[in-house]
Amino acid sequence: MTFPAAPGAARQPGTARTREAAVLNRIDHVGIACHDLETAIARYESVFDVTVASREIHEDQGVREAMLRLGEGPGTSWIQLLEPTGPDTPVGKFLARRGPGIHHVGYRVANITAALAAIGARGVRLLDQRPRHGSMGASIAFLHPADLGGVLTELVQAALPFTGPA
Ligand code: CMX
Numbered sequence: 001m002t003f004p005a006a007p008g009a010a011r012q013p014g015t016a017r018t019r020e021a022a023v024l025n026r027i028d029h030v031g032i033a034c035h036d037l038e039t040a041i042a043r044y045e046s047v048f049d050v051t052v053a054s055r056e057i058h059e060d061q062g063v064r065e066a067m068l069r070l071g072e073g074p075g076t077s078w079i080q081l082l083e084p085t086g087p088d089t090p091v092g093k094f095l096a097r098r099g100p101g102i103h104h105v106g107y108r109v110a111n112i113t114a115a116l117a118a119i120g121a122r123g124v125r126l127l128d129q130r131p132r133h134g135s136m137g138a139s140i141a142f143l144h145p146a147d148l149g150g151v152l153t154e155l156v157q158a159a160l161p162f163t164g165p166a
């Protein structure tokens with residue numbers, strides 16, 4: 001399947017996009033669905049020596065979550081552990097259908113509004129037409145897994161710009 005170029009993203013056919021021109025900059029986090037957040041945190045801490053940087057409840061997403069920091073500075077990425085607030089939520093339905101495991105991948109973008117416009121123009125269904133508030137003050141939006149090989153995909157524009165590239 002080939003995607004039409006994003007509006008304004010002039011590119012010769014067959015030439016690679018430069019890193020700056022790519023819509024996605026890096027993996028921000030992997031979202032992992034679990035039945036019990038505290039049990040999952042204890043497991044990840046004891047196995048990997050990682051620590052929790054933030055615990056939040058997002059009622060609009062139906063999750064209790066913890067962000068576990070991997071690395072420092074502009075290269076920081078995260079493990080996002082997700083416990084549903086109830087059965088009729090995205091993570092609650094996922095757990096019932098598939099059990100615990102990888103729920104989504106979050107990718108860092110420099111400008112989430114521009115990224116949504118570009119991706120939407122390429123025929124991928126946007127679950128969020130506009131960015132929402134996500135973990136640690138980020139702006140986030142989800143893309144439909146059925147249009148991306150079965151992978152629920154999240155775009156993340158971090159709240160605090162790093163000194164390096166987003
Ligand atoms: N990854 C891949 N496929 C998924 C999925 C996931 N995480 N969740 C559901 N699906 C698939 C199901 O397997 C099912 O596929 P089939 O029709 O082929 O069997 C289909 O989507 C429908 O499943 P469903 O249980 O009926 O779920 P819904 O259609 O009600 O919702 C989705 C699915 C992706 C639209 C919904 O979960 C959503 O909007 N997610 C975005 C928000 C979210 O996940 N928030 C929690 C994380 C918050 C955060 O990271 O901050």
Ligand code: CO
Pocket residue numbers: 029031080104106154
């Ligand atoms: Co996420």
